[in-house]
Amino acid sequence: MNNYEYIETNVENSLGFIALNRPKVLNALNRGMVAEILDAMETFDRNDDVKVIILSGRGRCFAAGADIDEMADATAIDLERLNQFTDWDRIAWIKKPIIGAVHGFALGGAFELALCCDLLLASNDAEFGFPEVLLGVMPGAGGTVRLTKLAGKTKAMEWLFTGMRFSANEAMQYGILNRIVAKEVLMEETIRLAQQIALQPPLSIRFIKESVLKAIDSSIYEAMQFERKNFSLLFSSKDQKEGMQAFLEKRKANFTGR
Numbered sequence: 001m002n003n004y005e006y007i008e009t010n011v012e013n014s015l016g017f018i019a020l021n022r023p024k025v026l027n028a029l030n031r032g033m034v035a036e037i038l039d040a041m042e043t044f045d046r047n048d049d050v051k052v053i054i055l056s057g058r059g060r061c062f063a064a065g066a067d068i069d070e071m072a073d074a075t076a077i078d079l080e081r082l083n084q085f086t087d088w089d090r091i092a093w094i095k096k097p098i099i100g101a102v103h104g105f106a107l108g109g110a111f112e113l114a115l116c117c118d119l120l121l122a123s124n125d126a127e128f129g130f131p132e133v134l135l136g137v138m139p140g141a142g143g144t145v146r147l148t149k150l151a152g153k154t155k156a157m158e159w160l161f162t163g164m165r166f167s168a169n170e171a172m173q174y175g176i177l178n179r180i181v182a183k184e185v186l187m188e189e190t191i192r193l194a195q196q197i198a199l200q201p202p203l204s205i206r207f208i209k210e211s212v213l214k215a216i217d218s219s220i221y222e223a224m225q226f227e228r229k230n231f232s233l234l235f236s237s238k239d240q241k242e243g244m245q246a247f248l249e250k251r252k253a254n255f256t257g258r
Contacts, residue, residue: 006033016044023059051198061104101190115146123183129165201239202257
């Protein structure tokens with residue numbers, strides 16, 4: 001399935017692949033590409049054959065950032081009328097796990113896109129950063145928020161104030177990455193992790209994702225109440241009955257997502 005102009009997509013072994021595909025401009029994110037990414041994610045989210053979504057970039061890097069040519073002459077009224085960040089908000093509604101695989105660099109809007117992933121792997125040569133301040137602006141698709149929640153106030157301030165790039169090792173140190181791997185095996189390791197998740201009961205994965213995201217933005221009490229309701233709901237699923245029966249019978253469970 002690949003009817004897009006700016007990305008490539010396909011489904012293989014329960015995994016939905018989305019690859020940014022504007023290598024001549026280092027996969028710069030224009031509005032058309034972002035719209036296509038969200039359309040592909042939502043299509044995979046509705047497809048019962050897809051268990052995990054993998055996001056990566058073709059060519060030299062994940063992506064260089066937003067397409068500056070598209071924004072240079074814009075006014076505040078233009079941006080309000082375009083309401084361009086509405087597409088980004090839709091990422092939060094994707095129920096299935098999204099795993100990002102970053103090589104080369106992920107800067108500006110591309111870093112914001114990477115931070116929207118549920119899990120993030122990077123090659124050992126990867127670099128990250130928010131250079132918006134060097135252009136007289138700032139991140140606008142959640143970068144200041146997500147980076148602060150992951151890395152903490154002081155480090156986020158330093159990176160955002162200076163526009164400096166930082167390495168995969170620093171990103172790992174501050175909780176931004178799940179793991180760093182050699183560039184030549186980045187996709188192999190990403191697929192291996194995705195396949196491990198794809199074997200799990202889909203409803204459990206969905207409710208775990210919902211509960212973790214709820215925990216980020218709620219008090220401990222509110223998040224725990226939400227978690228308990230999701231825990232109870234899973235006891236209405238066939239997968240819960242199958243999983244526990246398989247455990248008692250000492251056999252491998254056959255999960256169906258029901």
